[in-house]
């Protein structure tokens with residue numbers, strides 16, 4: 047690990063000041079960043095720890111849905127009564143991330159800022175058409191994930207919260223990579239006021255919407271309709287865990303299981 051300066055501010059403004067004018071990074075749960083630093087894959091002059099900013103941890107419900115503070119841990123999202131009531135699929139998604147230590151340390155803000163191509167939250171954010179709030183603006187889900195570990199965030203931009211609108215029916219199903227517990231393929235299906243949306247993770251360099259399955263589910267919201275879709279293999283990952291053809295086929299299979307889970311809720 048390279049040497050770095052460490053600051054732990056107690057307000058958003060102090061965090062932004064600490065991050066300004068330096069090669070700084072925010073530190074949330076440290077479940078991705080600290081590993082990358084220990085492996086010397088990431089280097090920063092300064093870490094600005096967000097853990098003492100209480101108002102980044104709140105979860106509240108209102109007419110727009112449920113708004114989850116960036117520093118809410120996966121465990122707190124999984125057990126929160128408002129998330130379970132308004133977006134139970136997101137509570138289940140959070141409860142299936144990693145292991146207890148990861149769930150008690152890792153945060154929603156850190157997960158989506160990190161934009162790991164196999165992370166669970168990005169599929170949920172896309173399917174629910176969530177809104178990402180930062181210290182500067184709001185970002186629509188469709189504009190947020192821009193590439194492999196790349197997002198629309200600008201240097202120093204702080205995610206403050208994520209709003210998930212209520213869905214009529216939704217579920218997230220993950221086909222786990224057994225060693226890491228990340229998604230080999232993860233699919234979140236949500237029937238929303240704006241139509242059916244399907245977010246996929248683990249299959250490409252970034253999470254994406256499976257519009258082919260969305261179109262099929264708009265006509266018939268059934269497991270069979272999802273399973274019948276033959277997903278194109280263009281841009282799909284191929285590695286020792288599975289070929290592009292296998293992963294493409296699994297997107298439809300996992301989507302069909304997500305539809306079945308959503309209908310059973």
Ligand SMILES: Cc1cc2nc3c(=O)[nH]c(=O)nc-3n(C[C@H](O)[C@H](O)[C@H](O)COP(=O)(O)OP(=O)(O)OC[C@H]3O[C@@H](n4cnc5c(N)ncnc54)[C@H](O)[C@@H]3O)c2cc1C
Nearest residue numbers: 074075076077078079144152153155156159165166205227
């Ligand atoms: C063993 C293991 C298993 C895991 N399994 C899964 C899994 O099954 N599914 C899954 O989705 N994830 C999994 N993860 C990843 C886990 O969810 C992490 O919590 C997540 O990737 C990063 O969140 P964090 O809060 O730890 O962020 P950190 O590691 O602290 O930060 C990650 C990045 O986000 C930036 N950042 C953090 N907060 C903000 C903010 N508010 N605004 C702007 N930038 C910010 C940081 O600067 C850094 O670049 C696993 C991790 C481990 C170690």
